[in-house]
Amino acid sequence: MDLIKAQQDKSVISTNTQGRGSVRTVENQPPSHSLHCVKAVGSAVPVMASVRWAFRCQQGWKPSRDEWLQAARSVQSEEMFRIGQFVFAKDAKSAMAGRLLMRSFICEYMELKWSEFTLRRSDRGKPYLENPPKDLCPVDWPWSFNVSHQGEYAVLAALQGLQVGVDVMKTTMPGNKSVSEFFRVMTRQFTEHEWSVIQSSGSEHQQITSFYRHWALKESYIKAIGTGLGFNLQRLEFHLGSDAVAEGRVIRQTKMYLDGEEERDWMFEESLLDADHHVAVAIGPTVEPDAGLDPLATYLSNTPYPFKLVSFSDLISKAKPLTEEDPTYWDSYQLSY
Numbered sequence: 001m002d003l004i005k006a007q008q009d010k011s012v013i014s015t016n017t018q019g020r021g022s023v024r025t026v027e028n029q030p031p032s033h034s035l036h037c038v039k040a041v042g043s044a045v046p047v048m049a050s051v052r053w054a055f056r057c058q059q060g061w062k063p064s065r066d067e068w069l070q071a072a073r074s075v076q077s078e079e080m081f082r083i084g085q086f087v088f089a090k091d092a093k094s095a096m097a098g099r100l101l102m103r104s105f106i107c108e109y110m111e112l113k114w115s116e117f118t119l120r121r122s123d124r125g126k127p128y129l130e131n132p133p134k135d136l137c138p139v140d141w142p143w144s145f146n147v148s149h150q151g152e153y154a155v156l157a158a159l160q161g162l163q164v165g166v167d168v169m170k171t172t173m174p175g176n177k178s179v180s181e182f183f184r185v186m187t188r189q190f191t192e193h194e195w196s197v198i199q200s201s202g203s204e205h206q207q208i209t210s211f212y213r214h215w216a217l218k219e220s221y222i223k224a225i226g227t228g229l230g231f232n233l234q235r236l237e238f239h240l241g242s243d244a245v246a247e248g249r250v251i252r253q254t255k256m257y258l259d260g261e262e263e264r265d266w267m268f269e270e271s272l273l274d275a276d277h278h279v280a281v282a283i284g285p286t287v288e289p290d291a292g293l294d295p296l297a298t299y300l301s302n303t304p305y306p307f308k309l310v311s312f313s314d315l316i317s318k319a320k321p322l323t324e325e326d327p328t329y330w331d332s333y334q335l336s337y
């Protein structure tokens with residue numbers, strides 16, 4: 001896993017003493033027992049790790065027959081069936097990439113073998129790991145992870161001790177409508193404040209870019225809390241900071257208001273994967289806070305880093321077949337091209 005390993009080599013270990021506990025943090029490290037269980041003087045302290053992966057699953061991935069059949073065998077049978085139902089190959093590839101990202105991440109960071117865990121979905125569709133390992137290290141914070149796929153990319157964000165949601169949005173000019181007509185149809189998705197920011201951001205392209213930036217922010221929060229459709233989006237309002245979003249850097253200035261009150265327990269990391277793809281990561285408290293420790297303060301004490309590109313061979317390097325090969329799966333995939 002060349003790229004992933006390269007990413008790991010840039011790992012940062014730092015000690016935070018601002019929170020209620022003194023917590024050693026490791027960014028982007030694979031789990032190993034030596035790293036996971038760090039002993040402070042007299043007591044064990046949790047390690048906080050964090051992962052950001054992006055996979056170019058459209059132009060960047062034109063699977064051969066063998067690759068597609070291998071990918072199909074590497075996901076759970078119900079997901080293989082679901083992916084096989086897509087009419088368009090691009091949707092099938094995105095969904096497949098999302099599954100491979102999650103399985104690859106779980107193998108890499110939770111030390112589970114590919115065939116020895118099961119991903120389930122909540123009632124609202126959010127994937128989670130059934131029976132996550134508890135015995136790696138008693139003081140490890142639990143992992144949270146989420147994937148998103150849109151445009152050219154499938155992305156995964158994961159971290160320990162906090163809740164995470166991710167959304168990638170491609171900036172696309174409306175095809176069959178004017179920008180003002182498109183905005184009119186979308187009126188209810190954003191608040192007055194958000195519309196004023198979007199519509200005062202310059203050219204039509206800049207307005208659409210701002211629109212999708214706000215969209216990714218809202219979706220990232222909705223995905224972190226897992227509610228999916230049905231959340232009244234007018235309850236959420238985003239206030240952007242002054243830093244511009246750019247490729248290769250991450251900004252954390254954006255604030256979220258829920259029902260008019262600033263949510264200080266939530267933070268948002270924004271970056272561009274390329275000029276057209278905006279990605280937002282929502283990070284917030286877990287349902288069961290860890291008494292005596294402050295994961296958000298710990299996390300904030302680290303410099304955020306951008307998403308790292310991974311390849312198909314990275315994603316599949318630990319894969320093991322979960323089902324029998326089905327050659328007709330390739331035939332129907334080709335028909336959807």
Ligand SMILES: CC(C)(COP(=O)(O)OP(=O)(O)OC[C@H]1O[C@@H](n2cnc3c(N)ncnc32)[C@H](O)[C@@H]1OP(=O)(O)O)[C@@H](O)C(=O)NCCC(=O)NCCS
Nearest residue numbers: 095098124125126147148149189215218223226227228229
């Ligand atoms: C799934 C949902 C939460 C996001 O959908 P999306 O933005 O189209 O899709 P993304 O590519 O970002 O994410 C899809 C992935 O998120 C995960 N997911 C599914 N349901 C989820 C949920 N309730 N919470 C978190 N993640 C979820 C899955 O891994 C899914 O991939 P899969 O379908 O291949 O299994 C969608 O159901 C939804 O409700 N969206 C809100 C719609 C809306 O009005 N948005 C307006 C924003 S301004």
